[in-house]
Amino acid sequence: MGNLSGHEPDASLTLHAGELARSGEPAVSIEHAYTRYVVPIYRFLYSRLGNQEEAEDLTSEVFLKAVRQLEPSRDDASVQAWLYQVARTTLADYWRRRNRTPEAPLGYLDVPEASGGTPASDQAATQFALWLLDQLSERYREVLTLRFLKGYSIKETAREMGITENHAKVLQFRAVQKAALLGREHVERRA
Amino acid sequence: MSNEEPEVSGAAANRLNAAIDRLLAEQRPPDPAPGGDEADLWQVAALLKQARPDLATPRPGYLAALGRRLRGASERGRTRLSRRQALSAGATALAAGAAGFAVGRLAEPSATSSSSPPARPSRELTLREGEWVPVARVADVPPGAVVPFAAGAVLGHLLNQDGDFVAMSAVCTHMGCVLRWNEDRQLFRCPCHGADFNSDGVIQPTPDYPWTPPPLPVLQTKVEDEQVWVLGTGDPPPILRHHDHPA
Numbered sequence: 001m002g003n004l005s006g007h008e009p010d011a012s013l014t015l016h017a018g019e020l021a022r023s024g025e026p027a028v029s030i031e032h033a034y035t036r037y038v039v040p041i042y043r044f045l046y047s048r049l050g051n052q053e054e055a056e057d058l059t060s061e062v063f064l065k066a067v068r069q070l071e072p073s074r075d076d077a078s079v080q081a082w083l084y085q086v087a088r089t090t091l092a093d094y095w096r097r098r099n100r101t102p103e104a105p106l107g108y109l110d111v112p113e114a115s116g117g118t119p120a121s122d123q124a125a126t127q128f129a130l131w132l133l134d135q136l137s138e139r140y141r142e143v144l145t146l147r148f149l150k151g152y153s154i155k156e157t158a159r160e161m162g163i164t165e166n167h168a169k170v171l172q173f174r175a176v177q178k179a180a181l182l183g184r185e186h187v188e189r190r191a
Numbered sequence: 192m193s194n195e196e197p198e199v200s201g202a203a204a205n206r207l208n209a210a211i212d213r214l215l216a217e218q219r220p221p222d223p224a225p226g227g228d229e230a231d232l233w234q235v236a237a238l239l240k241q242a243r244p245d246l247a248t249p250r251p252g253y254l255a256a257l258g259r260r261l262r263g264a265s266e267r268g269r270t271r272l273s274r275r276q277a278l279s280a281g282a283t284a285l286a287a288g289a290a291g292f293a294v295g296r297l298a299e300p301s302a303t304s305s306s307s308p309p310a311r312p313s314r315e316l317t318l319r320e321g322e323w324v325p326v327a328r329v330a331d332v333p334p335g336a337v338v339p340f341a342a343g344a345v346l347g348h349l350l351n352q353d354g355d356f357v358a359m360s361a362v363c364t365h366m367g368c369v370l371r372w373n374e375d376r377q378l379f380r381c382p383c384h385g386a387d388f389n390s391d392g393v394i395q396p397t398p399d400y401p402w403t404p405p406p407l408p409v410l411q412t413k414v415e416d417e418q419v420w421v422l423g424t425g426d427p428p429p430i431l432r433h434h435d436h437p438a
Contacts, residue, residue, distance in 0.1 A: 050238070126247075
């Protein structure tokens with residue numbers, strides 16, 4: 001796996017002006033799509049999936065579809081909209097295959113407006129997560145903060161809070177349940 | 192806590208906890224998902240993890256590999272992806288700010304090549320206009336303990352090494368991801384590329400991780416009022432604003 005590492009840009013990624021010049025065919029679209037949107041799309045998927053493994057798999061899927069299907073004539077806004085649409089359907093398919101509710105209570109994270117500029121989804125998930133934490137009672141917030149922000153194990157969380165591990169698991173369950181409820185209410189209010 | 196909450200089944204609490212453990216390790220959740228309301232909770236857990244935005248940055252190694260893959264695919268197809276594009280997407284990811292990233296870079300000596308030998312951990316990081324921040328009660332960090340902290344924007348781990356407090360940056364000196372302490376293996380593990388640093392902050396080369404990034408920077412500490420203080424920054428990163436440090 002050595003040469004796949006991100007330690008430094010490897011030799012195959014150095015700039016070759018000649019190659020760029022040769023690629024003056026309908027190359028613009030996919031290049032543009034990849035350069036500009038691979039990170040936002042990854043983050044969009046990560047915000048729904050919450051882990052690197054799945055976010056990487058699905059990002060790859062989206063961009064491989066783009067290589068095959070994205071029409072080179074599209075303009076920027078339409079490329080962006082296309083990518084997010086493909087990301088959504090890819091995600092929905094994936095959840096269906098894995099028996100996970102496609103809509104869940106996460107409808108709040110709308111696909112950003114296709115108006116150019118930086119997609120808002122990067123910040124939206126973080127802000128929403130922080131807002132949810134803020135709405136919770138102190139105990140609930142504490143257990144989730146220790147787990148998600150500080151990365152504590154359930155054992156460490158229990159120790160920090162002075163409760164048993166089982167109690168911490170139940171508290172965590174209830175806190176997530178409450179966050180789900182608040183999230184759903186928030187979405188419904190906005191709908 | 193309100194008492195109107197219904198009983199929670201221990202099995203469901205265990206399942207959710209296992210799913211969260213996997214999320215925190217950046218792994219896909221257990222398969223198959225339970226479906227229904229429980230699956231909703233897994234989604235909410237995935238969302239709550241976004242409270243730490245630094246985690247949502249793709250690994251540069253992944254982007255480089257994907258860039259190559261797309262290039263291969265597009266050369267077979269009708270479009271092309273230039274090397275420059277693949278490179279610049281990687282650079283975008285690198286520039287994407289992770290909390291604590293700047294500290295890791297700042298502390299990095301100029302020798303970043305993989306041939307540099309692991310240095311002794313004699314590298315103290317002094318922040319200009321730093322601010323002393325209490326990070327733990329002395330009593331909470333017994334000998335051998337390793338406790339994560341945030342001294343303002345500086346993320347680190349506080350270690351009690353035979354009665355001496357050592358505060359070490361929690362930012363991997365390779366690419367700036369946030370390290371996690373593994374109690375069983377007594378190592379700091381990087382979730383991004385699998386780097387292992389020992390409790391002295393020195394990289395432990397393994398077959399999967401052949402590089403030798405610089406040792407983890409050490410921050411200044413002092414003990415006062417029964418508390419351990421670290422010279423960090425005054426402003427907490429917004430992502431940690433919900434957590435009060437032992438004070």
